[in-house]
Amino acid sequence: VMNIRDLGKRFIQFAVETEIIKRDIVKNKLGTDPAFDLVCHHLYRSAQFFRIRFIEPDHENIYRIYNEFNGPELEQWTSFPAPFASILKENYPEIEKVARLIPYDWFDAGSNLVRRDDEDQNNFEEGFAYADPDLLEILEIPLIYGSRKHALSKPNTIVLSRRKAEQYFPGQDPTGKLIILNDNKGNPFTVGGVMENFPKTSHLQFDFLITLTEKEFWEGEQTSWCCWNYNPYVKLRPGTDPVEFERKMLAV
Numbered sequence: 001v002m003n004i005r006d007l008g009k010r011f012i013q014f015a016v017e018t019e020i021i022k023r024d025i026v027k028n029k030l031g032t033d034p035a036f037d038l039v040c041h042h043l044y045r046s047a048q049f050f051r052i053r054f055i056e057p058d059h060e061n062i063y064r065i066y067n068e069f070n071g072p073e074l075e076q077w078t079s080f081p082a083p084f085a086s087i088l089k090e091n092y093p094e095i096e097k098v099a100r101l102i103p104y105d106w107f108d109a110g111s112n113l114v115r116r117d118d119e120d121q122n123n124f125e126e127g128f129a130y131a132d133p134d135l136l137e138i139l140e141i142p143l144i145y146g147s148r149k150h151a152l153s154k155p156n157t158i159v160l161s162r163r164k165a166e167q168y169f170p171g172q173d174p175t176g177k178l179i180i181l182n183d184n185k186g187n188p189f190t191v192g193g194v195m196e197n198f199p200k201t202s203h204l205q206f207d208f209l210i211t212l213t214e215k216e217f218w219e220g221e222q223t224s225w226c227c228w229n230y231n232p233y234v235k236l237r238p239g240t241d242p243v244e245f246e247r248k249m250l251a252v
Contacts, residue, residue: 061096061236062138079104079228082221085132088232092248094240099135100212100230101204106130107217108181108210116168117178117188125164127207130215136195138235139204145173146193152211157192161207165194 065088069075085098102109109130113122135141136148136159143151144162151159158179165174169191178188189210198204216222236245 061238061240061242063234063236063242065232065234077228078231080230080232081225081228082230083223083225085230085232088234092245094236094245094248095234096237097134097138097235099132099138099233100130101132101135101233102130102212102229103204103206103231104229106229112181113183114168114208115180115183117180117185122183125207127161127205129204129206129209130212131159131209132212135209135233136193138233142196144194144196146175146191148193151193152209153213154190154192155211155214156187156189157211157213158189159193159195159209160191161195161197163197164207165191 064078065080066076066078067080082100085100089095089098104110107130109128111124111126112128114125115122131152133149133152136143136151141148143159145165146159151157160168160174165172168174168179169177173194174191175193177191179191180188192211195209198206221227236242
């Protein structure tokens with residue numbers, strides 16, 4: 001039995017994909033049946049459950065986007081398909097930056113066996129997440145070593161928390177060092193930076209951020225609407241009214 005959350009997700013997915021098909025038809029000048037056009041428009045408008053909210057009260061213009069479904073019970077969730085963030089950036093000039101986070105147990109997000117490349121002993125660690133490089137800048141995450149701009153800019157880079165850097169590389173600047181996950185020697189990760197530990201009051205509680213730069217979990221995954229694993233964060237341009245911006249999103 002499909003619950004309301006799954007139903008809402010599938011409905012939005014179907015509506016968005018239908019709208020994309022319609023736009024492709026129009027772009028290629030193939031024409032559409034008026035009834036088909038009306039159904040597309042109705043589905044797409046009905047699927048607009050997008051909302052935005054502050055990430056932290058002290059950081060103006062930084063928001064996380066979430067879905068809201070007003071069914072028998074109010075349902076809210078923060079995950080979207082992979083291409084959603086790029087569509088936001090391309091279609092809304094009010095957005096200065098957008099970045100995605102995968103905070104769920106998915107591939108190397110969640111937990112892993114971890115070791116330095118020059119050691120044999122593995123440790124079981126939790127607190128892994130995937131992140132786009134711009135997430136460091138959007139959330140203004142303090143870096144002790146490395147820079148926000150470059151720490152996750154290259155494929156197979158990883159940012160460690162201060163406590164994990166001290167655990168694996170005590171008294172050192174570990175940038176450029178290699179760590180191995182799950183004994184996969186053929187796919188080492190380069191430490192791109194060290195971030196300050198997240199405070200206990202933060203909704204983010206991670207010790208390892210793995211880059212999404214050039215990451216594709218399977219062929220076509222980054223352009224597919226199949227999987228809702230990405231939490232989008234946006235930084236609006238100065239002077240943008242978030243209420244008006246939300247209305248604009250809902251008026252698509």
